[in-house]
Amino acid sequence: MESITINSDVEQLRVVETLVDTLSKKLGIPDEVYGKILISTVEAVNNAILHGNKGETSKLVIVNFTADGNMFDVTVTDQGDGFKYDALPDPTDPSNIENLHGRGVFIMRSLADNIEYNDAGNEVKMSFRY
Secondary structure, three states: OEEEEEEOOHHHHHHHHHHHHHHHHHHOOOHHHHHHHHHHHHHHHHHHHHHHOOOOOOOEEEEEEEEEOOEEEEEEEEOOOOOOHHHOOOOOOHHHOOOOOOHHHHHHHHHOOEEEEOOOOOEEEEEEEO
């Protein structure tokens, strides 16, 4: 449906936000679902820029948006080495309350109807029912 490739610069998040706005309006996505999509997408792209690509502006982040029936999918891919998405500490565990790592992934998992990572851990696909 739509794809955007950005440099690893957090200023580029605005471009992604604008595209989410445009596509959500075009598809008639309800506000509640739009909010989930926007927060999750911004978090995933921010993670790709800062953690995946380590803020190296020469590295790219690719964001693909697809809609099929009542599902809206967002796939975010970076050029980093990936991470062990199944080994993140549980941010709701009292012993991790001071640990800031893993909160974004936790939020994405909470908001998306489905979330999948590729084996390398440098691509996430989030699905939202609307």
